[in-house]
Amino acid sequence: MLDALHPELLDGFESLPDDVPVAFLTRHSIREQPQNGFASYDVPLTQEGVDLAVALGRHISRPVHRVFSSPVQRCIDTAQALLDGQGANVDIEKAGHLVEPGSYVQDIEKVAGLFFKLGPVDFANKHLRGEVRGVLSPEEGTRQILQHLKSTQGPANSLNLHVTHDTILAAFVYSLLGMSEIEETHWPWMMEGAYVWFRDKSVHWVWRGNHYQTEIFSLD
Numbered sequence: 001m002l003d004a005l006h007p008e009l010l011d012g013f014e015s016l017p018d019d020v021p022v023a024f025l026t027r028h029s030i031r032e033q034p035q036n037g038f039a040s041y042d043v044p045l046t047q048e049g050v051d052l053a054v055a056l057g058r059h060i061s062r063p064v065h066r067v068f069s070s071p072v073q074r075c076i077d078t079a080q081a082l083l084d085g086q087g088a089n090v091d092i093e094k095a096g097h098l099v100e101p102g103s104y105v106q107d108i109e110k111v112a113g114l115f116f117k118l119g120p121v122d123f124a125n126k127h128l129r130g131e132v133r134g135v136l137s138p139e140e141g142t143r144q145i146l147q148h149l150k151s152t153q154g155p156a157n158s159l160n161l162h163v164t165h166d167t168i169l170a171a172f173v174y175s176l177l178g179m180s181e182i183e184e185t186h187w188p189w190m191m192e193g194a195y196v197w198f199r200d201k202s203v204h205w206v207w208r209g210n211h212y213q214t215e216i217f218s219l220d
Contacts, residue, residue: 001055004030004048006192008209010059015206016195021065021153025145025162026193027169028070028078029053041072045081052191053078057085064088065154067161070099075163078191082161097148098164104141104171110134121184124170128180138175145172146203146216149196169193173207176214 002010016022030049034040045053064086069079071094079092097103104127105111111134115123126132135141145168152160169188179186195206204213 001051002059004052004191005056006189006208009192011209012195012206013059015211016062017197018157020156020197020199021158021160022062023149023153023160023162023196024193025149025164025169025172025196026078027166027188027190028072028075028163029081030190031074043074045074045077049074049190050077050081053081054085056191057082057088060086060159062157062159064090065158065160066090066152067092067163068095068098068148068152069093069163070095070165072099072165075099075165079161079163082163095148095162097145098162098168100165100167103144103148103168104135104138106136107134120167120170121182121187124167124174125181127171128174128182138171142172142175146196150198153198173205176203176205177207177212 028045029052030046031043032046034043060082064083067079067083067090069075069092075098076092083090101108111132114132118126123132127135128138130137149162154160166188170182170186173194174182174186197204201215202213203216204211
């Protein structure tokens, strides 16, 4: 079952430090394919998606401290399946930063038409280049998510789960990496995520097996 995950996801988990709390910001699991190619809020997980999240939850050895999810049902169901796999009894907290409009999109009416016209990757590129109205800049939106991740940290060696959507995960990761152009191969897989932690004034993250670090200003 875990073969459906991005091949570098589990290796990244095994490389995490054990003296700090870690956040796992992940896209929801495998969903049904909408006929028009764009997944509305009511598109559910498939049974394969539920089983994949359960299997990943069984692989998580760190104690889960808190769980946050986009209010969209497929994200909530992903979070619950992860908890079921680990056997953890933790409440799922809905977080507006993990859905759009949220951390990046501020005015959905200004953004929706362009998104449907361009598709997610081309839209993401325009956003990363600062060419979209009705959104926060990639830096501002990423800062909001970092504030959320940092303010909800648990004790050392614990894990917080944050279940979100591909558009938010892509904007977060590639904004941190300072990229202004991505391709289809960069796009997050279902159930793919970034591991994030903080040390002093730096944020660290692991994405697709690579460890990155950058200095940040106060997020308080």
